[in-house]
Amino acid sequence: MLTDLKPQAADKILMLIEEYKADTRQGKIDLGVGVYRNPEGVTPVMRAVKTAEQRIWEAQTTKAYTGLAGEPEFRNAMAQMVLGEVPSDRLASLATVGGTGAVRQALELARLANPGVTVHVSDPTWPNHLSIMKFMGLPFVEYRYFDNDSRGVAFEAMKEDIARAGKGDVVLLHGCCHNPTGANLTAEQWEEVAAILEKSGAVPLIDLAYQGFGDGLDADAAATRLLATRLPEVLIAASCSKNFGIYRERTGILMALAENNSARDLSQGSLAFLNRQTYSFPPDHGARIVSTILTDEGLRADWASELEDVRNGMLALREQLASELRDLSGSDRFDFIARHRGMFSRLGATPEQVSKLKTDAAIYMVGDSRLNIAGLNRDTVPVLARAIIDAGI
Secondary structure (H helix, E strand, O other): OOHHHHOOOHHHHHHHHHHHHOOOOOOOEOOOOOOOOOOOOOOOOOOOHHHHHHHHHHHHOOOOOOOOOHHHHHHHHHHHHOOOOOOOEEEEEEEEEEHHHHHHHHHHHHHHHHOOOEEEEEEEOOOHHHHHHHHOOOOEEEEOOEEEOOOOOOOHHHHHHHHOOOOOOOEEEEOOOOOOOOOOOOOOHHHHHHHHHHOOOOEEEEEOOOOOOOHHHHHHHHHHHHHHHHOOEEEEEEOOOOOOOHHOEEEEEEEEOOOOOOHHHHHHHHHHHHHHHHHHOOOHHHHHHHHHOOOHHHHHHHHHHHHHHHHHHHHHHHHHHHHHHHHHHHHOOHHHHHHHHEEEEEOOOHHHHHHHHHHHHHOOOOOOOEEEEEHOOOOOOHHHHHHHHHOOO
């Protein structure tokens, strides 16, 4: 049987990581892998996370299973962080294996509710969105999102495309810090998106992987909160990997906002069913870290302060890179880098130019020219800026 397996395509980012590791040149720069790194190139354990883990270790008396949907304390704390005012009469939720698990369970829930569902997804989007849907056999269509000339959102084209989504279809949206482009909708544009979805009856699935990395915890949740208020049904897949820095703990949550109590109860039962069919009980350690932090005033304040330092550090790198490129190019054509938010920006370079960066300057980024701002520091920004100009970008 196993000899009949077909080879699977290798993940391009994982291949890039291995290529980077094998490069023996001094001064090489990794801007491909999508994790936060501090100026020393380390993905640190946050102070509040260390303290929370110590408290858990001292107080925990059992490793017995948690509930199928995860511990209520975690789910309630996350709902408050994401939604602000929690509509408990409408909210069903599920602890998941990371944000990726939340996206997968959201798509499974949508298919349970509507076997004929079509998913509308931005062009471009996080590659794993497409990979998951292809593996599931879910029909999907892409809507135009990124304007490669301005490096901003092609909003008129986006509106035209998402208006084609039918009732019961899913429109997959990035709540903030769009991956891979870094280009985000304005508050006014989100209002227009809400109006389109209200009219069509399509259900938004919001992937909220970077809350706190863009304009702040509440600002980054504003679009999600708007849609949750305006629309009868909303799916939200949130990750704790980035803003809590607990990547390897695989901690996420899926929230389903239903139209009424009855639909909420149906959704909650279906969510628990989906967990049972996939990995049964969800992992708890990362979820317990998060709930310990969010329910303790002192820990929450320290965590929020460190998260702000992370966010402001990335904004400073964006400003520095845009300034360096402005000086070197004699133009403002790279100012979009300072306007983008989150870890990523898409340069709009060709695959050949990206390859030239790697070959000539040992600078590694994804082939579509997505670069991870958090892979830089103050010393490497001028190196990247010069290499970008030399590559003809």
